Amino acid sequence: MSPASAFAAVEIAPGFRDPVLESQATFRAVLDALAEPGRERDVFGIDAAPAPLPPVMAAVIAMLADFETPVWRDDGLARAEIDAWLAFHTGAPLVADPAAAAFALVGDATRMPSFAAFGQGTDVDPSTSTTLILAVDGFGAGRRFRLAGPGIAASRDFAVGGAPADLARRLGENRALCPRGVDLILAGPTSVVGLPRTTRIEEIG
Amino acid sequence: MSREAVSRSSLPEDPSIAARRAVMALVAEATAIELRAVRAIAPVGVVDLRAPETGLVMVRGRIGGTGAAFNLGEATMTRAAVRLPSGATGFGHLLGRDPARARDAALIDALWVEGTRRDRLEREILAPLRARLDRDARLRAAEVASTRVDFFTLVRGDD
Amino acid sequence: MYVSVKGGERAIRAAHRLLAHRRRGDRAVPEVAADQIREQLSLAVDRVMNEGSLHDRDLAALAIKQARGDLIEAAFLVRAYRTTLPRFGASRPIDTGAMAVERRVSATFKDLPGGQILGPTFDYTHRLLDFALEGESEVPVAEVAAVPPAETAMPRVTDLLGDEGLIEAEPPACDGAEVGDLTRAPLRVPAARDLRLQQLARGDEGFLLALGYSSQRGFGSTHPFAGEIRIGEVAVEFDVPELGFAVPLGLIAVSECQMVNQFAGSSVVPPTFTRGYGLAFGQSERKVMAMALVDRALRTEELGGEAVHPAQDQEFVLAHADNVQATGFVEHLKLPHYVDFQAELALVRAMRREHAARAETAADAFEEAAE
Numbered sequence: 001m002s003p004a005s006a007f008a009a010v011e012i013a014p015g016f017r018d019p020v021l022e023s024q025a026t027f028r029a030v031l032d033a034l035a036e037p038g039r040e041r042d043v044f045g046i047d048a049a050p051a052p053l054p055p056v057m058a059a060v061i062a063m064l065a066d067f068e069t070p071v072w073r074d075d076g077l078a079r080a081e082i083d084a085w086l087a088f089h090t091g092a093p094l095v096a097d098p099a100a101a102a103f104a105l106v107g108d109a110t111r112m113p114s115f116a117a118f119g120q121g122t123d124v125d126p127s128t129s130t131t132l133i134l135a136v137d138g139f140g141a142g143r144r145f146r147l148a149g150p151g152i153a154a155s156r157d158f159a160v161g162g163a164p165a166d167l168a169r170r171l172g173e174n175r176a177l178c179p180r181g182v183d184l185i186l187a188g189p190t191s192v193v194g195l196p197r198t199t200r201i202e203e204i205g
Numbered sequence: 206m207s208r209e210a211v212s213r214s215s216l217p218e219d220p221s222i223a224a225r226r227a228v229m230a231l232v233a234e235a236t237a238i239e240l241r242a243v244r245a246i247a248p249v250g251v252v253d254l255r256a257p258e259t260g261l262v263m264v265r266g267r268i269g270g271t272g273a274a275f276n277l278g279e280a281t282m283t284r285a286a287v288r289l290p291s292g293a294t295g296f297g298h299l300l301g302r303d304p305a306r307a308r309d310a311a312l313i314d315a316l317w318v319e320g321t322r323r324d325r326l327e328r329e330i331l332a333p334l335r336a337r338l339d340r341d342a343r344l345r346a347a348e349v350a351s352t353r354v355d356f357f358t359l360v361r362g363d364d
Numbered sequence: 365m366y367v368s369v370k371g372g373e374r375a376i377r378a379a380h381r382l383l384a385h386r387r388r389g390d391r392a393v394p395e396v397a398a399d400q401i402r403e404q405l406s407l408a409v410d411r412v413m414n415e416g417s418l419h420d421r422d423l424a425a426l427a428i429k430q431a432r433g434d435l436i437e438a439a440f441l442v443r444a445y446r447t448t449l450p451r452f453g454a455s456r457p458i459d460t461g462a463m464a465v466e467r468r469v470s471a472t473f474k475d476l477p478g479g480q481i482l483g484p485t486f487d488y489t490h491r492l493l494d495f496a497l498e499g500e501s502e503v504p505v506a507e508v509a510a511v512p513p514a515e516t517a518m519p520r521v522t523d524l525l526g527d528e529g530l531i532e533a534e535p536p537a538c539d540g541a542e543v544g545d546l547t548r549a550p551l552r553v554p555a556a557r558d559l560r561l562q563q564l565a566r567g568d569e570g571f572l573l574a575l576g577y578s579s580q581r582g583f584g585s586t587h588p589f590a591g592e593i594r595i596g597e598v599a600v601e602f603d604v605p606e607l608g609f610a611v612p613l614g615l616i617a618v619s620e621c622q623m624v625n626q627f628a629g630s631s632v633v634p635p636t637f638t639r640g641y642g643l644a645f646g647q648s649e650r651k652v653m654a655m656a657l658v659d660r661a662l663r664t665e666e667l668g669g670e671a672v673h674p675a676q677d678q679e680f681v682l683a684h685a686d687n688v689q690a691t692g693f694v695e696h697l698k699l700p701h702y703v704d705f706q707a708e709l710a711l712v713r714a715m716r717r718e719h720a721a722r723a724e725t726a727a728d729a730f731e732e733a734a735e
Contacts, residue, residue, distance in 0.1 A: 013253075052724075067453055068548065091452070125549070221720050227529055230599070233614040261446065262613065263454040265543065265620070266643045268557055270520055270620060273533030274457040274543045275558035277643055279446060279563050280419035280600065282613055298602055301420065335372035349466055350493060350509035352482040355475055 013048045014039070015062050015089040026063040030185060033194035038147040038158040040139050040191045050081040052107060056134045057187040058085075061133060063101055072101035072118075072130070076108050091129035101130045109134040115174050119184050126179035129197075137162030138188045149199045153179050157204065158193065160186060169201040171195060226329065228317050232310045233299055237335050240309035242330050246322055247312045248290055255286035256295075257304030283307040293319035377495060387432050401425040410617075410646025411435055416442025417547075417566040417685055419616055419645050436568075440688050454543070456601040456610050460620045460643070461520060463596040467647075471590040472522050478518030482597060484647070521592040522622045522639060531624065531637040553678040560662055564655045565644055567685030573650060575675040576657030584673030586640065586660045591624035595647050613685060619644050621652035625660050630668030638667060 016022040022044065029041040046062060058196025065071050069090040073082070083094055090152070095101055098118045108111045112134070123128030142161030145168060148154070164170065172195055174181040179196035195201070232240065261279040268275055284305040286295045295315025297307040313330065316322050390393065399639040402409055402425035417497040423442055431437035461486025470476050482488075544559040551559060565573060579586055582680040597617050601610040623640035627633070640660025642652030661675040674680050684690060 068451070077589060091605075226609065228610060230612040233612050236454040257612070258450075260452045261418075261451040262452055262600070263545070264600055264616070265455050265457040266460070266561075266618075267457045267534075268561060269522065269641045270460045270524070270622065271539065271641050272536070273558060274545060275561045276454070276545050276547075277458075277618075278414065278417040278419060279451070279637070280455075280613075280616065281449065282452065282453065286606075286672070296604060296607060296611070298604060298611045298613055300600065300616065302422075322606060343464075344508065345464075348506040349481060349483060349509035351507040352467075352484075353509070354480040354482065356480075 002113065012088045013050050013085055015046060015049075015085075016059070021061070023063040025083065026059045029192060030060060033192045034196050035185065035194075036151045036156075037149065037194050037199040038145075038156040040158075040193055042191045043187075045190070045200060050079070050085050052079075053085070053105075054107070054187060054189075056190065056192060057105060057107075057133055057135055059107060060185060060187060061086070061089050061103060062180065064091050064115045064131070065090035065092040067093070068100035070100050071096040071103050072096070072098045073105040074107050074112065077096065077105050079085070079203060083104070095171075098130065100154050102128075102134045104130050106132055106134045109136060109162055112164060115170050115182050120177060120180045120182070123179060126181075129180060131183045131185065133185045133187055134163070136160050137186050139186075139191065139193060140188045143167070144204045146202050146204050147195075147199050150196075152199070153187075160188075160193065168201050175182065175200065225314070225317060229298075229310075230336065231312065231331060232297075232313055232332055234338055237303055237306045237309075237333055239330070239337075240306055242311065243309050243312045243316070243326070246316060246325055246329065250290040251312065251315075252282045252288045253308070254284070254288050254294060255284065257283055257307045259283045259284040259304065262300075285311040287311045287315050289315050289319055291321075292321050387430075396429060397557050398425040398429050407647060408433075408435060410644075410648050411569060412442060413645045414648055414651060415566060415568060415735065416446070418442050418446045436687050436691050440691065443688050455600060455613070456603065458598045458600060458616075458618065459616065460522075460594065460598060462520075462619075463489035463518075463594055463598050463620075464615075465518060465594055465596040466617070467595040467649075468518060468592070469590075469593045472495045472521060472592075473524070476519075476521060476524070479622060480687065485649075496681050518594070520622065522624065525591070525624065525637055530723070532633075532639060534639070551682055553682060554665075554680060557659075557663070560678070561643070561655075561659060562683050564642075564658055567655070568687035569648075569651045569654065569688070569697050571685055571687065572654035575661070575681060576654035579657055579661045579673070579675040584661050584664065586623070586657060587626040588623045588640065588657055589625070589661065590653065591622040593619070593621050593649060593653070595619045595649065617646050619646065619648045619652045621649070621656040623653070623656035623660055627667065632668040638663070643653045676726075689730055 026043055033039065034043040043056045043059055046058040047055050049055055049058030061071065065086070067090075069092050071086060071090070071091075072095050073086075086092055092103075095145065098104055098113060099120075101119060104118055112132075117131035117133075118132065119128060121127060122199045136163050140159055142159050143165075144157060144159045145164060147156045147158065160167075171184075178197055183197055184195040186193040186195065215291030259281060260283075262282045264280050265274045265345045266275045266277045266331060267273065280300055281302050282298060282300050283302055283304055283306070284299075285304070286310065293315050295311045295313065295318055297312075297314060299307050301312055313326065316326050399422075402421050405425075405428065406421075408428055409421055409424045410426055412435055413419050413421070415436070416424065416427070418424075420442075421578065423445060424438065427438035427441040427445075428435065448586070453661055465478075465481060465483075467485060468478065468481045472479065474480070522531055526533060544556055544562070546559055546562055551563060555563075577585070580588070595617070597615040598709060600613045600616055602613050603610050621642035621644075623642070625638045627636055627638045627642060629635040638660065640656040640658075640663070642655030644651045644655065658681060662678055662681060664671050664676040667674075671677050
């Protein structure tokens with residue numbers, strides 16, 4: 001559905017109530033999450049976002065995306081109401097090729113494509129890789145991981161429910177590409193956790 | 206002169222779109238005070254689809270005037286979108302940072318699209334605006350024309 | 365190396381207050397308003413819009429007032445403000461052929477279609493200070509032509525030359541092709557012409573003027589003629605996806621210069637006229653002339669020449685044209701470098717000791733040899 005017809009036919013759900021303050025607060029949370037990998041940061045989600053787009057993921061993408069950042073979304077999120085909502089609130093072009101995306105929305109993290117399918121950036125411009133926003137069940141329970149690397153004093157343990165079973169292996173391969181590689185933002189029900197490409201990760205059961 | 210330039214630069218298109226664009230081009234040159242008059246014509250119950258928002262447009266030129274595009278520099282612009290109770294939607298997109306002006310422009314566009322109040326819109330806003338802009342354009346053209354060079358060649362003697 | 369030093373806050377606050385006080389100047393003199401700057405110092409406003417890379421006359425005027433007339437500082441303020449706004453998109457390329465002309469001259473054809481229109485120019489003034497402007501003078505309104513001209517077409521001079529095949533064609537415009545944007549991706553050399561023109565358009569007028577002048581004086585001559593200079597208003601149009609057509613946003617004033625350069629040809633190009641192009645916001649004639657000279661000079665290599673002079677050197681020109689970048693790096697030298705300098709002091713002292721010791725040894729050796 002094109003944005004033009006979306007405008008005429010679909011009632012667009014609201015985005016941020018206070019776009020300036022809420023996007024700044026969300027930006028700060030994501031910035032902190034990526035600066036201190038594994039540490040949970042609270043985000044006020046956009047509850048009015050069309051289902052099944054999770055409210056925290058909606059807030060993060062509404063804050064990050066604009067007309068110059070192509071957005072890819074997985075099959076479960078590729079729905080007309082969500083597309084129209086993204087088009088109106090972000091103006092971002094929606095792409096089918098994950099490698100072309102600046103941001104990727106993954107609603108079902110257990111069935112996500114290989115990280116290699118997304119934009120990896122280049123050695124000269126590593127910033128052009130895709131940032132993945134993964135919906136997860138929550139933090140504090142589930143698979144447990146030990147993290148180390150920039151932004152972590154010695155090591156940090158964290159637990160996440162609903163992440164891919166092979167998260168540690170995928171992130172290990174991703175880290176080997178550094179400075180290329182994707183960055184991850186895990187979006188829980190009320191918070192986010194950042195896993196940038198520089199973080200070393202091991203599963204501790 | 207300039208408004209003709211706007212319509213000249215756009216090629217084959219639907220006549221209703223051309224007419225709507227011509228109104229938008231008029232409105233884009235109007236002052237905030239000239240546009241404010243639309244509030245007396247607009248019905249109650251207008252919904253702000255997009256509250257007025259100021260941002261940037263990257264202005265492009267062409268290499269050599271006719272070649273490939275390049276980015277000249279940005280300009281401030283403000284946009285707004287409204288919906289009338291009848292369902293007609295209108296858009297305001299104007300250079301500058303005046304939110305009220307952009308919303309009034311969106312109201313004019315919505316009323317134009319709606320159609321039922323076009324006569325009043327034309328009589329109270331568009332016609333006086335068109336007359337004022339034509340007057341200004343004629344004066345400017347005459348001022349500029351006074352600086353046109355009329356060359357004449359002096360007869361050169363043989364000695 | 366930088367270390368954080370505390371203790372300056374009170375002095376900084378007082379310095380800002382003193383700045384505001386000095387900016388106001390003698391309070392017996394009326395305060396200048398931003399709209400007075402916009403209307404009466406409009407060429408300064410144009411320069412700040414170009415170097416600040418943001419078209420907004422009111423903002424540029426305010427920046428000039430705030431910066432006490434320091435135009436580079438004003439451009440800096442405008443650039444900083446710009447970063448607070450979202451970008452909605454890019455305009456359709458403006459059509460300078462459909463300009464409502466305020467000035468249009470050609471140094472190559474006397475009787476060109478549409479005529480020579482001097483407009484509000486400093487040319488032919490005698491550069492004598494006008495003391496009538498000291499007080500509040502009665503400024504006569506502009507003369508108006510008795511018979512307003514029928515609208516005459518004003519074809520570009522380059523198009524006239526193009527009709528005869530005497531000037532290189534501009535590469536066809538393929539709309540939809542990616543347009544380089546140095547505000548989004550860092551500029552790298554060699555850069556394509558779109559990126560070069562973007563950098564020149566926001567570049568420092570003085571720097572471009574000096575480079576253009578250097579090329580005229582022989583540091584990479586381009587044999588230029590001012591084919592055409594035109595100044596006036598053009599429409600800006602913006603594609604709105606929700607509407608599906610281009611919306612007119614309003615008019616902006618721009619200046620355009622087409623330099624026509626005689627070119628003897630090379631192994632790759634037959635003798636022909638080549639082009640240098642300048643485009644800028646507002647009435648910025650010197651800027652667009654200098655820009656067109658430098659644009660042509662930067663094309664030396666693509667026309668089969670060798671870039672040996674500064675104006676022909678992409679890295680030299682593009683890396684140093686932006687005065688906001690330049691002033692940041694030059695002016696950062698006044699920030700505290702106490703630790704760096706302590707290290708330098710220790711190093712220089714040590715080197716002096718070694719130097720003295722070496723000199724002494726050498727002197728001893730000389731004496732021994734002499735004995």
